Amino acid sequence: xxxLQQSIRMLLLTSLASTAFxxxxxxxxxxxxxxxxxASATAPFLITFEITNQLATTTNIQxxxxxxSDWSNNFNNPSAITINSxxxxxxxxxxxxxxxxIGIVGSKILKDFTLSPIVCGLxxxxxxxxxxxxxxxxxxxxxxxxxxxxxxxxxxxxxxxxQFLVINPASYQFAVGLTSNxxxxxxxxxxxxxxxxxxxxxxxxLEHDFSTLTDLSFDPAGNLYGLFIKSYExxxxxxETYVMKLPQNENTWSVFGDYFAGTGFGLDTSxxxxxxxxxxxxxxxxxxxxxxxxxxxxSNGNSLYAQTFLEAVNFGNIVTDGLGRIFVSxxxxxxxxxxxxxxxxxxxxxxxxxxxxxxxxxxISIITALVSDGQDVLYASGLDSANNGQVWRYxxxxxxxENTNINASYVTTLNYSPYGYLLAxxxxxxxxxxxxWYYNNGQWTDMNLxxxxxxxxxxxxxxxxxxxTGFTTQNQAAVWLYNSFAQQQG
Amino acid sequence: xxxxxxxFFITSSIASSLAYAGFNIHGVGGVSLTNMNNTTWLxxxxxxxxxxxxxxxxxxxxxxxxxxxxxxxTIKEHPLTIDMDFTAYYTQSNLSGIQTPAVNLIxxxxxxxxxxxxxNWAYLFEPKIVAKQYPLQPYFKFGLGFSNNQARQYxxxxxxxxxxxxxxxxxxxxxxxxxxxxIGVGIQHSLYQLPKGGELILAGEYxxxxxxxxxxxxxxxxxxxxxxxxxxxxxxxxxxxLSLHY
Numbered sequence: 002x003x004x005l006q007q008s009i010r011m012l013l014l015t016s017l018a019s020t021a022f023x024x025x026x027x028x029x030x031x032x033x034x035x036x037x038x039x040a041s042a043t044a045p046f047l048i049t050f051e052i053t054n055q056l057a058t059t060t061n062i063q064x065x066x067x068x069x070s071d072w073s074n075n076f077n078n079p080s081a082i083t084i085n086s087x088x089x090x091x092x093x094x095x096x097x098x099x100x101x102x103i104g105i106v107g108s109k110i111l112k113d114f115t116l117s118p119i120v121c122g123l124x125x126x127x128x129x130x131x132x133x134x135x136x137x138x139x140x141x142x143x144x145x146x147x148x149x150x151x152x153x154x155x156x157x158x159x160x161x162x163x164q165f166l167v168i169n170p171a172s173y174q175f176a177v178g179l180t181s182n183x184x185x186x187x188x189x190x191x192x193x194x195x196x197x198x199x200x201x202x203x204x205x206x207l208e209h210d211f212s213t214l215t216d217l218s219f220d221p222a223g224n225l226y227g228l229f230i231k232s233y234e235x236x237x238x239x240x241e242t243y244v245m246k247l248p249q250n251e252n253t254w255s256v257f258g259d260y261f262a263g264t265g266f267g268l269d270t271s272x273x274x275x276x277x278x279x280x281x282x283x284x285x286x287x288x289x290x291x292x293x294x295x296x297x298x299x300s301n302g303n304s305l306y307a308q309t310f311l312e313a314v315n316f317g318n319i320v321t322d323g324l325g326r327i328f329v330s331x332x333x334x335x336x337x338x339x340x341x342x343x344x345x346x347x348x349x350x351x352x353x354x355x356x357x358x359x360x361x362x363x364x365i366s367i368i369t370a371l372v373s374d375g376q377d378v379l380y381a382s383g384l385d386s387a388n389n390g391q392v393w394r395y396x397x398x399x400x401x402x403e404n405t406n407i408n409a410s411y412v413t414t415l416n417y418s419p420y421g422y423l424l425a426x427x428x429x430x431x432x433x434x435x436x437x438w439y440y441n442n443g444q445w446t447d448m449n450l451x452x453x454x455x456x457x458x459x460x461x462x463x464x465x466x467x468x469x470t471g472f473t474t475q476n477q478a479a480v481w482l483y484n485s486f487a488q489q490q491g
Numbered sequence: 492x493x494x495x496x497x498x499f500f501i502t503s504s505i506a507s508s509l510a511y512a513g514f515n516i517h518g519v520g521g522v523s524l525t526n527m528n529n530t531t532w533l534x535x536x537x538x539x540x541x542x543x544x545x546x547x548x549x550x551x552x553x554x555x556x557x558x559x560x561x562x563x564x565t566i567k568e569h570p571l572t573i574d575m576d577f578t579a580y581y582t583q584s585n586l587s588g589i590q591t592p593a594v595n596l597i598x599x600x601x602x603x604x605x606x607x608x609x610x611n612w613a614y615l616f617e618p619k620i621v622a623k624q625y626p627l628q629p630y631f632k633f634g635l636g637f638s639n640n641q642a643r644q645y646x647x648x649x650x651x652x653x654x655x656x657x658x659x660x661x662x663x664x665x666x667x668x669x670x671x672x673x674i675g676v677g678i679q680h681s682l683y684q685l686p687k688g689g690e691l692i693l694a695g696e697y698x699x700x701x702x703x704x705x706x707x708x709x710x711x712x713x714x715x716x717x718x719x720x721x722x723x724x725x726x727x728x729x730x731x732x733l734s735l736h737y
Binding site for chain 2: 127
């Protein structure tokens, strides 16, 4: 066979093979094959897709931006991914092209994802996505950090005492729990994007004559739960705790499950089928002896597990991690000698009805808050034996406990951002003003919260916004927002 | 419908000369072997999509319940029984294949795999002629009636996940009512004579049944009237019938 014959044969084979290849209805070609986006950049990173109509007819183009699951979360976040420009708002003739440019704001992206826009024509009866080699892998080349400036969203009644601020990203709402100037617990519920139209739902609350609100929490669906206490100052052992539920879009609180004896302190509603409450009860055998009490409920308010623990004075905090493990904290006590010692953390296994103490340094005096990173790490804030505010990091699988060395006088509250960094709020150690810090790559950074004497609660959302509540130097209760658009909004 | 009228005429003529009459109730259980391999096309408006059903051989269960009325006759000294049964049948299966989009507008577009679940109910009038002179009594039967074929839970996904194909169509569930028919042969045997003259009969049979077409509903995007029609659902049935005659 001559070289010419071989060449002709190769040409024929190539030609035959190409006719057997499948075709794209719309050929979608990106301007680059992958994108390294800076997580700290607020200017959009631009990617252009060229779309070619390969149908033998003219058709209008429609996009389906929300379909691919691994980036729809980002696309549903309006400030994370936007359509920067498009020449596709017209009918495309056969083989005609158009361009659509997508802007990605790195500081608003939750995590790495693959950008694969779906393009439809013929009234959405024929659709294409880029072939795998034309799908753009977007990776964040730095760890996300908080971006922006502080803005005071609202100040609350001067004589009221804000205790909690919680946010539900899915329903775009937040709630502030406070004690009013008539010493009654109230909850203010607001839409993040409509801060001037907050409501104070009290139906279902007033008839109970509650004296204290000890915790507040949204479940993932946007229903709000609060731990409300009926207290009897002369006999704390008679305290009753009501878990009250305020469904999303409703204005009436109702009792969730049965009220129980004791004082609830810690509430975790991150899993609606396993709602956790940490409490204080009094021993039946020794009525003056305070003990820890942990419970779990299903979504109907039916008790799943309940267990008292004689070696804790109470369970002030309760939290579950990403693997369903439950942790509680509270002051330790020797039930026989009645000698109270430092705070401890226990892992509660409700199936075995056991509390397993976590081995931790002796210099931990008080634990004020617990938070999980949703995986294997638990963070605890509190005071060390020298009365300095601290945040400790506990890796569950390796059972290692380490100090993160925050420079704080007191740490009141912790929050783990969906962006993967830790937030702490309290009072700083230099000028004793209210402060919020973030912890990233092993370092704490003071976020320079202005005009504050203390921070009592922090929460964050999937838009990399940070909300906090506390007190101003004018002794007002305030709600602050930290994001990159705070100045424009203000 | 002419066939049904003729059948009634014939059977009622025979019945007039019968010597013995009796009712029966019966239950049916067995296996249904189907083999759906065909190609159909669906016009969605501008685009026409091709559906190549390649389900291959599928074996599923079939269940039935019914009642009937029978009479004994004798033709040229051959004792026969003519049974007039009504039976309701149920079977469920699924079909799958490959969809090629817009075949009228582009050659060899990237394809999608599709599947849909099928529930079939059939309600048949089933005359049966049984030769009674043997311990193992052979019989012949045929059936006419209607079926409700339900296609539901349509699902499609790219044949090659690396290709440009993307799941596009959400065809809705649909139940269609169709003409159904069957023809079959079998052997029955009296298991037990009841004290008051009845008997328990066990039968094994083969039937071929055409349940009529399987049709899905429309997808919201299409501008034409009908969803995909996957052709007739046909079965080779091997089943056992237990009937109580009294």
